[in-house]
Amino acid sequence: MSESDVKEGKSNINLIEECDNFPYCQRDLDTYMQYVSTYYHFRVPSCPRTLGYVLPSVAEVFRNLPDWEVDDFSTPRTLTLIFGDDAVFRSAAVARTVQAMRETGHFQVLEGWRDELYPVYDSDGSILFSLERSASPLFGIITYGVHMTAFTKSNSSYGLKIWVPRRAKNKQTYPGMLDNSVAGGIASGENIFESLVRECAEEASLPESVVRESARPGGTVTYFYLRDARAGGETGLMQPECQYVYDLELPEDVTPKPGDEEVQEFYLWTVEEVQEALRKGEFKPNCALVILDFFVRHGIITSANEKHYIQLVSRLHRHLEFPTP
Amino acid sequence: MSESDVKEGKSNINLIEECDNFPYCQRDLDTYMQYVSTYYHFRVPSCPRTLGYVLPSVAEVFRNLPDWEVDDFSTPRTLTLIFGDDAVFRSAAVARTVQAMRETGHFQVLEGWRDELYPVYDSDGSILFSLERSASPLFGIITYGVHMTAFTKSNSSYGLKIWVPRRAKNKQTYPGMLDNSVAGGIASGENIFESLVRECAEEASLPESVVRESARPGGTVTYFYLRDARAGGETGLMQPECQYVYDLELPEDVTPKPGDEEVQEFYLWTVEEVQEALRKGEFKPNCALVILDFFVRHGIITSANEKHYIQLVSRLHRHLEFPTP
Incomplete structure (x- = not known):
């Protein structure tokens, strides 16, 4: 991504700052202490x-x-x-x-x-x-979810393409914004992988056998979100989150289709098309982070094309201060 | 990895704690403040x-x-x-x-x-x-390095195998311990990828063309090491580090060979053999972290087999308090 592209819209660090916006004690101890003591x-x-x-x-x-x-x-x-x-x-x-x-x-x-x-x-x-x-x-407790990026490695000149859904216009939160291929919260007592399999069927009509055979875990994305107006409800509430991330390489003949009323439609986009939508701020904020993590893990964002590479990678994996499973 | 295996040796979290051993302000603010104010x-x-x-x-x-x-x-x-x-x-x-x-x-x-x-x-x-x-x-400044994991996906029943070098017995630091396939520090002004290409030739005799064509960046591993006796020199000195990590899938007919006196020999090990050596504490401490990150990114360590998965992933990507490039 060139300098001029960044100037045209949100940089990758901008995207992270919109979601991981609670102060860091390592960076700004005074501000952190001020927040936490309040x-x-x-x-x-x-x-x-x-x-x-x-x-x-x-x-x-x-x-x-x-x-x-x-x-x-x-x-x-x-x-x-x-x-x-x-x-x-x-x-x-x-x-x-x-x-x-x-x-x-x-x-x-x-x-x-x-x-x-x-x-x-x-x-x-x-x-x-x-x-x-x-x-x-x-x-202000930590909540957990599972977010999956489905992609194809087509033989065409476009290379890797990503399945990107648009949220339904009547969704309670972030209506009409772009999302991860499949994403959902993990309820109490629910198994992480079973939760993914269920969401894949409900949201994207993906065959259970394909998900069980080919979905691959790739770590977690963690951040601390201080809720603003976009989230709805009172502002200033705290929402630390942990998303278990999965990748799913789909054969070219398997196509996700909206399975419930959460998703309006799916696009199959090149990396450049996804990056363009990120810059324009079209992704739901935490879904942008999952895409950035996918780009880092797949060598698409590199130290050569992202000047804040080190900061970006560590901020996608924030150490949260509360107990986790 | 089963409970009983962990009991036999070092757990993954043990391995991280041996290298990322500076207190976390998010977890233990009092201890952190005590350290930092000293x-x-x-x-x-x-x-x-x-x-x-x-x-x-x-x-x-x-x-x-x-x-x-x-x-x-x-x-x-x-x-x-x-x-x-x-x-x-x-x-x-x-x-x-x-x-x-x-x-x-x-x-x-x-x-x-x-x-x-x-x-x-x-x-x-x-x-x-x-x-x-x-x-x-x-x-106590941040130092930077590049660490690469070379692996093969053999057609045999063993699946993925990793190239693991043993450090020479006369090395100044951590003699005889296991290392990442290729690893080295990045000197001032040196380009990260060129540094990798040079180290691949020097340490593992890997052909430049193979590295340029097939090495893939996979993010960074960051940690804050409080030096103990194992590091040599005065104890208590601080060493925050950032390692740029790369993966290199090698064809079965390309074999790393010691190219200088840093490496004694290379082993081609299954995931189980590498995990066994990790448990026994045979890896140089920061190299263990790079292997754990490889295992997370390749879906070998998962939320189903690692009970401290969330903590493990975030601690491999510590947010360091000092300026980075």
Whole structure:
């Protein structure tokens, strides 16, 4: 990618900064400390580590609620789930609270209620409890997903081509934007690969046998997103995420087709066409990161054509501060 | 890799912890702050960022030297190179100081003098100055290298096999340990890919045409190594490193051969043989990380067989706090 192309639109680092926009303590310790000391640290008594960061305006709503304790005098300040000694009881307590907040219309993010449970992990990697997906940014916990890039290596002069879907115009979030070939969240207790196989069938009508035989894991992409208006709901909520990434080389005669109402259509694009769409900001922000990681792993983005190569590679794999499985 | 295998030797996370052993601010802010506030921050007046961390015992030796300023009262404490307005003059000043220290036998690490210049980058990515390779841990600056994994996809039942060299018994550092197929440091001003091509000829007698045609970049591996006895010289010196990683698929009839005295011999090993050597701690520590990254990118280490998958992937790509090219 030449200098002049970058000037015409978003650079690769711009794309990362739009998604991984929480300060880095290694780079700017003062700003990081300022942010982190402003938040309430979400805890449960049995786990020594913070599970997520909570905005003061959110913590305020938990004050005097049964099952919860808000401590303004500890360092850091904490929001603690004090009810429940195991995952079942903790999950029930969180469900009661979040359901009540939904009914009283306390938080805009809960208007995107999904009826899907996401896991929160203990420091030993076991599940501490599960909670409604749309409530996760209120607690600033890590959420998990699986994102796959399907591609063909055609014999034509175009070389590698990538299957790029456009999100349906009526999708709740990021309507009409470009996405990864197949992508979805991983619900509590769900196996990562089985989740991928299911999403491949639902979203892209890909035969199960092809996915099981040919999908290859390629690592993870991790980032810390400070939610802005594009995400919908309250701004300033925190959304650290981990995407398990997979590649799937498809034979030229296998074509993804929209399988549900999430996807409008699929394009089969050259690398140059995908890069053009990235520069124009047409990709959903976290999907842009998964594509950039694919380009790094496949030697398309190199130290010779990307001047921020080192920064780019490390920022696609941010070390998150909360417990993971 | 099964639980019982891990118990028999080093786990993948053990291998990372042996090389990436500087504390993480995201995980343990107090320990990190304690470490970082103990050190002198290496600076030049024109650059707003710290270039490396310096042990107090090292900073002490620079006190009252011309060209240098040691400030015990700033926060953080600093060691500043005050001579020179450009790379040429700064490099000359550093060379004078380091050469004098070598002659007076001040530092053990300088006994490994290499007569090779390494670059130190400004916050805009340009070269601030260059310095003798063996002196870099005194200043705690980032050093750069290129590491390549050569492999074959044989038609036999063994599948993928990796070319693994054993370092010569008389090598200055890590004698007799296993290494990456080809690896070397990148000198100041040297092009990354040309450096790889040169090392491939010198260390493995690989034909230039094969390397140019088939070597593929796969990202970077970054880590922060706090030097212990294994590295030689003073312990506690800091060595943050960035390795540009490449893969090279070789036809079965191309065989790497030791081209200089650095390598004793090459083995062509199955994935299981390489994993066994990793568990036994036979690889040079940073080379183990490059192999783990290869295994992640090639879908050999997966979320299904590595329980610390997320942590492993992000720790192979540590975000370093100092300026990079």
